[in-house]
Amino acid sequence: MTNASESSTTVLQRAEVAMQDEFLRKAVRFTTDRLRNKKQTVTASFGNWEAWRERGEAIRAHTIANLDFYLGQFADNLEKQGAHVHFAHDAAEAVTAVRQVVREKGAKQIVKSKSMVSEEIHINQHLEEDGVRVIETDLGEYIIQLAHEAPSHIIIPAIHKNREQIRDLFEADSANNLSTETRDLTAFARRRLREAFLSADIGITGCNFGIAETGSMVLFTNEGNADMVMNIPKTHIVVMGMERILPTLSDLEVMAHLLPKSATGQNVITYMSMITGPKRSLDHDGPTDLHVIILDNGRSRQLGDAQFQAVLHCIRCGACLNVCPVYRQIGGHAYGAVYPGPIGAVLSPLLNGGEQYSDLPYASSLCGACYEACPVRIPLHDMLVHERQRQVQNGHGKPLEQLAMKGYRQMFAKPGCYRLAVRMARSFQGPLVRNGKIRARIGPLGGWTATRDFPALAKRSFRDLWPNLQNGGDSDE
Numbered sequence: 001m002t003n004a005s006e007s008s009t010t011v012l013q014r015a016e017v018a019m020q021d022e023f024l025r026k027a028v029r030f031t032t033d034r035l036r037n038k039k040q041t042v043t044a045s046f047g048n049w050e051a052w053r054e055r056g057e058a059i060r061a062h063t064i065a066n067l068d069f070y071l072g073q074f075a076d077n078l079e080k081q082g083a084h085v086h087f088a089h090d091a092a093e094a095v096t097a098v099r100q101v102v103r104e105k106g107a108k109q110i111v112k113s114k115s116m117v118s119e120e121i122h123i124n125q126h127l128e129e130d131g132v133r134v135i136e137t138d139l140g141e142y143i144i145q146l147a148h149e150a151p152s153h154i155i156i157p158a159i160h161k162n163r164e165q166i167r168d169l170f171e172a173d174s175a176n177n178l179s180t181e182t183r184d185l186t187a188f189a190r191r192r193l194r195e196a197f198l199s200a201d202i203g204i205t206g207c208n209f210g211i212a213e214t215g216s217m218v219l220f221t222n223e224g225n226a227d228m229v230m231n232i233p234k235t236h237i238v239v240m241g242m243e244r245i246l247p248t249l250s251d252l253e254v255m256a257h258l259l260p261k262s263a264t265g266q267n268v269i270t271y272m273s274m275i276t277g278p279k280r281s282l283d284h285d286g287p288t289d290l291h292v293i294i295l296d297n298g299r300s301r302q303l304g305d306a307q308f309q310a311v312l313h314c315i316r317c318g319a320c321l322n323v324c325p326v327y328r329q330i331g332g333h334a335y336g337a338v339y340p341g342p343i344g345a346v347l348s349p350l351l352n353g354g355e356q357y358s359d360l361p362y363a364s365s366l367c368g369a370c371y372e373a374c375p376v377r378i379p380l381h382d383m384l385v386h387e388r389q390r391q392v393q394n395g396h397g398k399p400l401e402q403l404a405m406k407g408y409r410q411m412f413a414k415p416g417c418y419r420l421a422v423r424m425a426r427s428f429q430g431p432l433v434r435n436g437k438i439r440a441r442i443g444p445l446g447g448w449t450a451t452r453d454f455p456a457l458a459k460r461s462f463r464d465l466w467p468n469l470q471n472g473g474d475s476d477e
């Protein structure tokens with residue numbers, strides 16, 4: 001299975017493999033359809049959805065434009081509450097910070113919940129190399145951990161698995177005989193995970209939002225497992241991206257509507273858990289030692305960049321995946337990166353720099369559905385175009401494509417040239433046209449005509465027809 005970041009194949013090659021997997025395509029389409037429909041129903045009944053989106057965008061834009069201030073305020077408040085704050089410039093520094101805590105505590109078992117960022121820094125592999133057992137406790141993450149796979153959706157990591165496959169994974173792990181009934185499967189996972197919660201030395205979670213004014217961290221879940229991870233082990237580590245900040249609790253109110261409605265079509269999230277500092281003397285539960293690792297890992301490069309800063313507004317709801325015609329055909333693993341779908345196609349090359357994900361911005365039809373779905377109105381389709389421009393400016397364009405574009409530009413810049421080219425194309429297209437369409441696979445355009453019809457040039461151009469039309473004639477004359 002694709003371990004995304006290590007993959008040496010191209011997105012096109014991975015997409016071709018995914019396209020052969022009928023089950024994957026059906027499963028992804030079925031689930032994303034359901035999520036999309038639920039979202040439509042819930043946002044329509046909520047009312048003023050566009051106004052909420054605008055408010056969400058304004059909050060995120062203000063926060064990111066003033067991120068240095070709010071991060072400082074957040075870190076100060078965390079420390080005032082008794083938490084330890086670690087700023088990590090890159091994945092290696094974040095891993096070192098986690099390893100240090102794990103060694104200090106002599107930890108042997110860790111439970112985890114809700115953290116894409118920990119996928120980004122590959123913390124499980126590093127800890128397992130140190131002989132530490134890490135158990136994912138979100139049901140979907142638990143399933144794909146047993147399958148040794150990477151998540152294939154931001155909020156539904158096991159979107160590509162069916163009940164039989166899940167039953168087989170559980171049986172292989174436990175030597176139990178299980179049915180494929182959802183109730184039995186979840187009961188089994190619940191039993192296993194309860195044992196893990198009770199015996200873990202450390203809990204690791206991500207963080208949906210960090211609240212600057214209070215130094216609190218907020219987690220949205222539907223399973224309640226993040227509460228167990230946060231409250232049962234004596235030590236808790238939060239690993240979060242530096243952009244996950246909100247200025248105030250009233251801003252959280254807006255996000256508490258935007259996120260669950262966009263992600264799963266739920267009116268409200270089942271559990272919204274908030275942690276503010278380690279356990280105090282009168283608290284009944286909570287970690288006695290709290291560490292917060294705030295990760296940059298390429299994010300600060302987007303600050304001040306007019307074309308890409310808004311990518312930091314993302315609240316990781318996954319709504320853009322559910323509407324993307326590309327994601328819906330190929331699923332998440334084909335992106336070969338931790339973050340799949342339209343947000344992944346934009347974010348992965350930006351975060352990682354270099355050439356590793358340079359083909360991802362091309363994995364898009366630029367239809368703009370992701371922008372329409374995004375609760376904080378991130379113009380992902382524009383960013384994909386900007387990324388393509390940068391790839392070309394940095395010399396990564398394909399020579400043939402560049403030549404074609406140059407010719408195209410010159411032709412359009414000179415009306416005489418354009419008219420001549422169209423006349424020539426009209427005379428030569430004859431043998432290729434069937435029922436008004438060109439279906440032949442011609443050179444580099446073959447990829448297009450393999451799956452779509454290419455309309456043939458009309459017998460007469462609009463310019464030729466125009467004088468007649470002006471005189472009230474028929475366009476067909």
Ligand code: SF4
Pocket residue numbers: 154313314315316317318319320321343370373374375376377378380
């Ligand atoms: S880009 Fe927008 S729609 Fe996509 S995950 Fe981020 S917030 Fe959600």
